[in-house]
Amino acid sequence: MRAALIREHGDRDKILIEDVPKPVAGSGEIVVAVKACGLNYLDIFVRRGMPGIVLVDERPPLSLTSDKSTECYRNWWPGPGDDMVALMNRSIDLLEELARESGNVFRLNRRGYLFATADPAQVPVFVERAREAATRGVGPARIHARAASDYRPAPADGFEDQPTGVDVITDPALVRRHFPYLADDTLAVLHARRCGWFSAQQLGMYLLERAREAGVRLLEGSVERIDTTGGRVHGVRVSARGEDVTIATPRFVDAAGPFVGRVGRLLGVELPVFCERHAKVAFNDVLRAVPRSAPMTIWTDPVRLGWSDEEREQLAGSADHKQLVEELPAGVHGRPEGAGDSPVVLLIWTYDIEPVEPTFPLEFDASYGEICLRGMSRVIPALAPYLTRLPRVFVDGGYYTKTRENRLLAGPLPVEGAYVLGALSGYGLMSSNGAADLLADHITGRALPSYAPAFLVSRYDDPAYRALLEQWGDSGQL
Ligand SMILES: Cc1cc2nc3c(=O)[nH]c(=O)nc-3n(C[C@H](O)[C@H](O)[C@H](O)COP(=O)(O)OP(=O)(O)OC[C@H]3O[C@@H](n4cnc5c(N)ncnc54)[C@H](O)[C@@H]3O)c2cc1C
DSSP states (O other): OBOOOOOOOOSTTSOOGGGOBOOOTTTOOOEEEEOOGGGHHHHHHHHTTOOOEEEEESSOTTOTTTTSSOOEEESOOOOSSSHHHHHHHHHHHHHHHHHHHTTSTTOOOOOOEEEEEOOTTHHHHHHHHHHHHHTTTSOOEEEEOSTTOOOOOOOSSOOTTOOOSEEEEOOHHHHHHHOTTSOTTOOEEEEESSEEEOOHHHHHHHHHHHHHHTTOEEEESEEEEEEOGGGBOOEEEEEETTEEEEEEOSEEEEOOGGGHHHHHHHTTOOOSOEEEEEEEEEEEOTTOOSOTTOOEEEEOSOEEOOOOHHHHHHHHTOTTTGGGGSEEOSOOEEEEOSSTTOOEEEEEOOOOOOEEOOOSSOOOOTTHHHHHHHHHHHHSGGGGGGGTSOOOEEEEEEEEEEOTTSOOEEEEOSSBTEEEEEOOGGGHHHHHHHHHHHHHHHHHTOOOOTTGGGGOGGGGGOHHHHHHHHTOOOOOOO
16 A cells, blocks of 8 residues: 655655555554664664664755764763763664674774863873773773873774773873874873764765665655644654655654754653754864874863953953853864865864754854864964964854753653654764664664663653752763
């Protein structure tokens, strides 16, 4: 049987609605899902042998948020507990599997995340954090306190045969030997090793191809209504090219990125999520200030930007920019981007995290590029010459869709047959394999991993969890 409605179709990424089979009553075969990050979750469903998956998206694959990412991954996550690290380790296992089977078409590397400080008080904190992380599954802590210590640098490419865990170098001479581009007053670095980056676009295209081969269909359209009569999913109405299409299905996954809350409301569910606007800067580092083989480099100290007296006075009088004369939060970071001769460097500095309603197109502060460059030149002084003559910068970004403690949602919703895969915040590309794997376990009724409860929406119903939220520390956001 067919749910025939529209005739026209575009390129290979779109399906003919005639091709959407109707589910056999009660078979529970069709999952209709609004698109999820990098399409990774389709791959997971496909691996579980679930037939009849229809991916509904009103935009082309890998757009909106998933192509705005810095494309990094890490198993370096704070507690409480080890759930976040366990989910991320699983996700990275799956990423590595995909890299192996595809001949690493998406260029997964293992350069690590390099946290650096010039604050003496931070040095013992690095050591303590590394040791504490080892107890939560991040991997062993190796402390290098002498210049002769056997710290092993990361290769620029590839991911095999690399250490996990964390290296902390507390000997400034050893820091300088391995990271000569960092500010001279850098006292210590923490190098988290099961971390790096990859090409999200390449990964997405690979997964899309695989999903297509396995029979997953893509429908370009907007999910407008979900029939939840009697407290269970019966069907989804999609507006596709001006026509309304109703797909009968007992299952629906809300993976609508920044609109996960809006789509949740179609199910009558209020999801505990909000959005923050985040931007990244790309520019051509023609001075080669950032070594092409550098890891992701993060400054863990707050930064006071250097301004002339005149600039300072002007900024202090500006409603939008007066905070720039104050101390800005820790966390300015960046990395080289692209293979071969690419001169591109990416920078991010999260100093404005007001919750906002997601609207498109996004607008960014015109001075964001300069501010990131100023901040990052505290970390990598060779960037400072750009401040006298600013390079052309390209700024783009999207929304981090978050829960209050910055832990994603993957699991069933109170409406039977409805699921959520969302609130992937600033870590959706690195976590989506693991989150989708978890959701697929929920949908197929398989045994759930130990970390499953930490990502349920229903966790907020637990008074003990609500009490824990009140004293939640670091959310792991960079
Ligand atoms: C500046 C920045 C840097 C980042 N850096 C990293 C990083 O280094 N590493 C990392 O892992 N993550 C990073 N992220 C986060 C990552 O990009 C996101 O977590 C991820 O892209 C979210 O994916 P998503 O599929 O949930 O959302 P999206 O990619 O936004 O996809 C949601 C889709 O749902 C569709 N949709 C919504 N409503 C409907 C509807 N009613 N009907 C039909 N379709 C609908 C939209 O069209 C969209 O295509 C970064 C994000 C930003 C903004």
